[in-house]
Amino acid sequence: MHHSTNNTHLLIYPCPGYGHVIPSLELAHHLLGRGLTITVIISxxxxxxxxxxxxSYPTSLHKLLFTNPKVNPSPQPLIAKILSTQQLFDPIVKWFKSQPSPPVAIVSDFFLGWTTELASHLGVKRVMFSTSGALGSSIFHALWRDIPNINNDNANEDENFLISFPEIPNAPQFPWWHLPPASRGFKNGDQDFESFRTTILANMRSWGIVYNTFxxxxxxxxxxxxxxxxHDRVWAVGPLLPDEHSPMDGPRTGPNGAPPHDLQMWLDSKPLDSVVYICFGSRATLSEKQMCALIGALKLSKINFVFSVKASDSSSMIPNGFEEDRVAGRGFIVNGWAPQLAILKHQAxxxxxxxxxxxxxxxxxxAGVMMLAWPMGADQFANATLLVDQLGAGKRVCEGGPExxxxxxxxxxxxxxxxxGDLQERVKVKELSEGAIKAVKKGTSIRDLDMFVKLVSEV
Known part of the structure; x- marks a missing residue:
């Protein structure tokens, strides 16, 4: 199969930021392994x-390097940052025209809907790559499609006004304050919002969609x-996670964090299923009050725990001596980057x-571990709904912003x-875990990935 795809060149364009770049590179890894040539736009x-x-792929992987474009100051920094990427339209066109065998398709992040126009300008296909789940991105899309009407219906901006999405399966609904802050600030006629809405709605004109789900x-x-x-050009190829053979399995953000060896020894010393792993991702930050409540709960509980704390969570909020006296032997605090997959997969x-x-x-x-859900923003409320209410693989412990x-x-x-051990959620997540492993080893995700490669190679 490899010989026919060798000359198929794809341009992969992730949105800047770890949460977007890492899954895109994992997708690139699978495509490179199937003999494609890949260029990745990276900041x-x-x-x-x-x-x-x-x-690992010195001849078939190339990088197209740009510094992050200048962002105009804005009350909506995320929208401004995403819109700033449009400044790369002409530089990308110029690069394309200089290529002896330019890409046949652009695989770009959900936030970069404007690349639909870029692709059609260049006469190539655009494939949307979603780093959110299919439910989360469907809600996000419906939200931006309907936002003018939603704003009219909720003219007095009642925080608990229910927004429902009846055409999406299981008819999800959320109070207004669960919606992304950017959409809550939408004003008809505001240039940034209108541009962002246009770029999100352009996603639906993509030739195909690749989801990191199964x-x-x-x-x-x-x-x-x-x-x-x-059409059926919608492929679920996930979970896109590095396995132990993947070049992506190393530390993802350099040397800070805990010495892996110390952490490993600490986990090895703990009984099976006796540790809770605590981490709020690369962007979410706990407020001081939230941190106090969490620390209070850790003191009151009997569990062992590994707590990954970012600099932005200011470790100063963790009381001095917390590890030594209050939770002696029960807690391991990682300042900075934690080897998350390895921790989650550890039997303890x-x-x-x-x-x-x-x-x-x-x-x-x-990893098959039960989840305690504390969604704070973005697509996290939708993800918690899927995880807790629909799949029964977790429990909500809190939800919402810093207050x-x-x-x-x-x-x-x-x-x-x-x-x-006998919690229903634990049983359920083990089943899902087996499903995930099967999907990427010999199941639906491999089938979809192969189909994507076949179709894109025929373009």
Whole structure:
């Protein structure tokens, strides 16, 4: 099969930031392994992430390096940052025209819907790559499609106004304050919003969509997306996670964090399923009140735990001597980057307190650990709905922004209970884990990936 794809060149364009770049590179890894030639657009900030892959595929992987474009100051920094990428339209066109065998398709992030116009300008196909699940991205799309009407219906901006999505399977609904802040600030006629809305709606004109999910997890939503698109070029190829043979398996962000050896020894000394792993992803930050409540709950609980704390969580919020006296021997604090997949897969780890970012949910499912859901923003409320209400593989412990603080006693009880062997959620997540492993070893995700490679090679 490889000989026919050797000359198939794809351009992969992730949105800047770890949560987007890492899954895109994992997709690139699978495509390179099938004999395609790949160029990845990468910003200077994210450059270290691609190095391990470049050394494994020195001839078939190329990088197209840009510094992050200048972002105009804006009340909506995320939207402004995403819109700033459009400044690369002409430089990408110029690069394309200089290539002896330019890419036949652009595989670009969900946030980069404007690349649909770029692709049609260049006469190539655009494939959307979603680093969110099929449910999360369907809700996001419906939200931006309907936002003018939603804003009219909720003219007085009632925080608890229910927004429902009746045409999406299981008819999800959310209070207004669960929606991404960017959409809540939408004003008809505002230039940035209108541009962002246009770029998101352009995703539906993509030639195809690749999802980092799998049929056993989100089959009903994948079918829904196919109906929305009016064709079957929708592929679920996940979970896209590095296995032990992957060049992407090394530390993803350099040397800070705990010495892996110390952490490994500490985990090895703990009984099976006796540790809760606590981590809120690369962007979510706990407020001081939330941190106090969490620390209070850890003191009250009986569990062992590994707590991954970012610099932005200011480790100063963790009381001095917390590790030594209050939770002696029970707690291991990692400042900075933690080898998350390795921790989750360790037999001592039985549950995972998570902000419900999509990558984290996939990692928890792949490892078969029950999840305690604390969604804070973005697609996390949608992911928690899928995980808790629809799949029954986790429990909610808290939800919302910095001002919403869990009760320390209740959180301690949920932490303790999460390691209880016969919990229904633990049984369910083990089943999903087997489904995930099967999907990427010899099942639906491999089938979809092969089909994608076949179709894109025929373009």
């Amino acid at each position: 200077t900030d994210d450059l270290p992430l691609i190095d391990p892959l470049l050394s 049929e056993g997890l989100e089959g009903v939503y994948i079918d829904y997306v196919k109906k929305q698109m009016g 780890v039985g549950s995972y307190l998570t902000h419900c970012g999509w990558n984290s949910i996939l990692e928890g499912i792949a 919403i603080v869990p009760d320390a006693n209740e959180l301690a009880r949920l932490l303790d209970e999460s390691l209880n």
